Amino acid sequence: MAAGGGGITRSLIGQNPTKITTGKTKTTFKDVAGIDAEKQELMEIVDFLKNKEKYKSLGARVPRGVLLSGEPGTGKTLLARAVAGEANVPFFATSGSDFSGIIVGLGVAKIKEIFELAKRNAPCILFIDEIDAIGQSRSKHTINDNDREQTLNQLLIEMDGFANDTGIIVIAATNRPDMLDAALLRPGRFDRQIYIELPNLEGRRDILDLHAKKFKIDDKVSLMDVARGTTGFSGADLENLLNEAALHAVRANHKVVEQSDLEEARDKILMGPKKNRKMRPEDIKLTAYHEAGHAFVGLHYDGIVDPIHKATIIPRGRALGMVQHVPVDDKMSMTIEEVRADLSVDLAGRASEEVFFGKNKITTGAASDIENATRLARRSITMAGLSDKIGMVAINQVNTFGQRVALENASEKTAEKVDEEIKNWLDTAYKDAKNLVAKNKATVDKLAKALLDKETLSGEEIREIVFGKKAKEISKKTKKKTDAKK
Numbered sequence: 001m002a003a004g005g006g007g008i009t010r011s012l013i014g015q016n017p018t019k020i021t022t023g024k025t026k027t028t029f030k031d032v033a034g035i036d037a038e039k040q041e042l043m044e045i046v047d048f049l050k051n052k053e054k055y056k057s058l059g060a061r062v063p064r065g066v067l068l069s070g071e072p073g074t075g076k077t078l079l080a081r082a083v084a085g086e087a088n089v090p091f092f093a094t095s096g097s098d099f100s101g102i103i104v105g106l107g108v109a110k111i112k113e114i115f116e117l118a119k120r121n122a123p124c125i126l127f128i129d130e131i132d133a134i135g136q137s138r139s140k141h142t143i144n145d146n147d148r149e150q151t152l153n154q155l156l157i158e159m160d161g162f163a164n165d166t167g168i169i170v171i172a173a174t175n176r177p178d179m180l181d182a183a184l185l186r187p188g189r190f191d192r193q194i195y196i197e198l199p200n201l202e203g204r205r206d207i208l209d210l211h212a213k214k215f216k217i218d219d220k221v222s223l224m225d226v227a228r229g230t231t232g233f234s235g236a237d238l239e240n241l242l243n244e245a246a247l248h249a250v251r252a253n254h255k256v257v258e259q260s261d262l263e264e265a266r267d268k269i270l271m272g273p274k275k276n277r278k279m280r281p282e283d284i285k286l287t288a289y290h291e292a293g294h295a296f297v298g299l300h301y302d303g304i305v306d307p308i309h310k311a312t313i314i315p316r317g318r319a320l321g322m323v324q325h326v327p328v329d330d331k332m333s334m335t336i337e338e339v340r341a342d343l344s345v346d347l348a349g350r351a352s353e354e355v356f357f358g359k360n361k362i363t364t365g366a367a368s369d370i371e372n373a374t375r376l377a378r379r380s381i382t383m384a385g386l387s388d389k390i391g392m393v394a395i396n397q398v399n400t401f402g403q404r405v406a407l408e409n410a411s412e413k414t415a416e417k418v419d420e421e422i423k424n425w426l427d428t429a430y431k432d433a434k435n436l437v438a439k440n441k442a443t444v445d446k447l448a449k450a451l452l453d454k455e456t457l458s459g460e461e462i463r464e465i466v467f468g469k470k471a472k473e474i475s476k477k478t479k480k481k482t483d484a485k486k
């Protein structure tokens with residue numbers, strides 16, 4: 001069969017029907033809790049669907065595609081459905097995995113089919129779950145590549161094809177936004193991107209409150225306490241938790257869902273084989289001290305490293321927690337002082353683990369910190385001539401594809417010296433971080449406990465814990481300093 005799908009007959013689609021959920025939906029934003037910022041962003045889409053003329057008369061270009069990304073179960077499908085419900089337009093849902101067929105050309109035909117369906121029913125929402133199944137970056141080669149590429153191209157053609165005012169909004173969802181082909185994200189395609197985080201403490205309480213209405217729950221139960229004990233749970237996990245608890249209550253012959261049922265359910269989900277990403281209490285504690293170490297040393301080098309935006313122990317992706325820094329300006333280069341301070345901040349997580357829990361309790365959680373630090377040190381030493389011992393020799397170079405390559409003429413002796421020097425820099429940075437944490441153990445302890453209590457601390461809150469009342473003045477001062485730097 002010719003690629004491009006021209007030869008695909010209706011009967012072939014008939015034998016392999018696209019799974020489409022069709023029709024009106026009663027879901028509205030009231031059914032979505034804990035992610036108010038994301039709801040707010042989608043309000044505009046709803047407004048457009050309701051008041052098309054207003055936008056048209058002003059000539060405003062409205063988004064055709066919205067990409068929702070986030071961990072599974074964070075409510076992406078729910079949100080898309082709610083947009084349709086709020087705007088009172090039909091909702092068509094399908095999944096990208098349904099397009100990567102065994103029969104070459106079928107994907108293309110199916111894309112055409114769903115867009116025809118959408119056009120006939122406009123204004124409407126067309127929801128494509130698991131968009132990465134078709135929209136994967138074309139550089140990531142797999143078998144069946146050609147067919148997938150054809151399917152992706154057809155999707156791009158359809159999105160470019162429909163006029164601005166048809167009122168079709170395509171909402172796609174993925175938990176791997178990094179895998180997507182850049183062509184999908186260009187203007188006029190999925191140019192609106194919304195990242196849905198795992199819910200924070202308050203978000204989890206709101207989601208629990210919402211779903212709890214469906215169950216008979218003991219008045220004595222505190223859902224806030226349940227929220228506290230469910231760091232890293234998605235909305236779907238929380239709903240599942242309530243359901244498991246209700247099942248347990250039935251088995252235990254309880255008249256209402258009791259605290260003990262909720263605890264049983266939580267343990268079951270935590271210990272369950274598939275959900276090993278949910279954090280055990282001891283992991284949460286260790287993460288808090290790890291992140292507190294980063295935050296403290298980061299603040300110690302305030303003005304040299306980027307200011308701290310927030311610290312959190314809510315897991316995301318592969319990371320158990322993180323400390324976010326915001327760059328003050330678009331830094332193109334770093335001073336050697338900045339490099340060495342950055343290295344200390346990178347290794348401060350591990351340093352804090354060792355100071356608080358001892359050499360035998362350090363964890364693999366610092367792997368990506370060590371990777372970052374090693375990369376920074378290596379680049380500084382082998383490409384930027386920042387090391388006295390090695391001097392201004394380019395041992396690595398960036399090739400025309402932007403990849404770092406080792407020069408062939410670097411001798412083995414030089415390579416050995418480089419390795420030694422990298423280790424030297426990292427050792428020094430680690431010692432420095434460890435000293436700082438050990439000397440300020442009480443403050444780092446306070447930071448960790450605050451993280452355990454609130455899960456996320458803003459830069460301001462971190463300053464207040466470390467500097468006390470003077471925090472505000474100090475942060476004003478650094479702000480002036482950074483303003484001046486611009």
Ligand code: ADP
Pocket residue numbers: 031032033034035070071072073074075076077078079173207210234235236237239
């Ligand atoms: P995703 O598409 O991101 O994998 P879903 O939208 O399918 O997640 O979520 C599954 C279910 O979990 C929803 O139908 C809803 O019952 C529940 N849920 C998830 N997030 C939320 C939320 N923010 N508020 C209320 N319920 C939620």
Ligand code: ZN
Pocket residue numbers: 290294349350365366369
């Ligand atoms: Zn770390």
